[in-house]
Amino acid sequence: MVIVDDVFTQGNSAAKAVDAVRSINCEVVAVLALVDRLQGARKRFSQLGVMNYQSVFTVRDFGVDVDERDTAQDAAH
Numbered sequence: 001m002v003i004v005d006d007v008f009t010q011g012n013s014a015a016k017a018v019d020a021v022r023s024i025n026c027e028v029v030a031v032l033a034l035v036d037r038l039q040g041a042r043k044r045f046s047q048l049g050v051m052n053y054q055s056v057f058t059v060r061d062f063g064v065d066v067d068e069r070d071t072a073q074d075a076a077h
Contacts (some may be wrong), residue, residue: 001026008033011041018048038068
């Protein structure tokens, strides 16, 4: 299964979806976001064992300067 959401901040809603998918014995192969606000979602999914995390944009693509809590995001973009 692939979890898709519009905007990730810390990934709380999608993390609940990951848990729900796993509770019915399905595998989460990816988590996708339209926009990542760079506030910890990548780390959260890594802690859940979801290694395939992608976003189409980050807030930086829209000119927003953030104090990024999730340093792995830059390596992926």
